[in-house]
Amino acid sequence: EILMSDQEYGAVNACWDYIAERYGLTVRRVEMPLEIRNKEQIIDTFKSGLSDKTQAMVFAHVYWSTGLAVPVKELIELGREAGVWVIVDGAHATSMVPLKLDEWNPHFYMSSLHKWTLAPKGTGFLFVSDDAQPHVEPLILGGNARRNQDGDASRFDMMGTRDQTPFIGLGTALDFQAEIEWEQIRAYCQGLAGYLKERIRRFKGCRILTPTDPEMSGFITTFTIEGADIQKIRQELWDDEHIETSAFTIKDIPVFRISTHFYNSREDINRMIREIERRL
Ligand SMILES: Cc1ncc(COP(=O)(O)O)c(C=O)c1O
Known part of the structure; x- marks a missing residue:
């Protein structure tokens, strides 16, 4: 089972529905209250959906709909303690709420940088924890893809020749916000x-x-x-x-x-x- 709330973003729902269909898994969506008054409500929502069938837990750091920022550290701990993959959709979080990925160490955390970071469209990042990296395969087989199979992340580095301008713009956007x-x-x-x-x-x-x-x-x-x-x-x-x-x-x-x-x-x-x- 893949556990998530009933308030995930449309594309996130589509992605996991596709994976579930393709690999014969089930998506379990637990109902999260619309008006949250304390963080225990959020933790309890995900706790209530965990079972011995759960293999992955998916949630947004900041919800696209209500802007709710979840207690991400506690949710990551909850998932890790339950022995499930923890996948965080941080599309809205970067440059809005504190981000301590090294400390929190989710298995996967992704973010869009064209939102609150004000970087060019097409920029974003994917964080993969050390213990998750060996389980990930490159989707695009570039020149490094077959090297370092058990080692560092350099096998993802080359993806053919692509437009680098958004990434140069990203540097400028980061400098701009760092300056302020x-x-x-x-x-x-x-x-x-x-x-x-x-x-x-x-x-x-x-x-x-x-x-x-x-x-x-x-x-x-x-x-x-x-x-x-x-x-x-x-x-x-x-x-x-x-x-x-x-x-x-x-x-x-x-x-x-x-x-x-x-x-x-x-x-x-x-x-x-x-x-x-x-x-x-
Ligand atoms: C919570 C959430 N996840 C994922 C996405 C998808 O981000 P993008 O359009 O940058 O791929 C969005 C976009 O609004 C979002 O709000």
């Missing part, structure tokens, strides 16, 4: 997300699905407003005001997902709030 200092970015963006939560809480019928605890959230804020046509408002915000937001449904609840990065200000938030309010 990540701790400052984190503090500023947490402040903005906190301010946003404070403001939207005043909407009548507002329900915030992102935890308020800064340990369990980052720079994504997801909320619903009872009775509001959220899709229509989203479209108008873009068409009339050029304010880009995201709107979708989670478990049939229509929501706004607002992403605030360091290039945003409180004034941006005030303007968005005014424009939403006008349309309620």
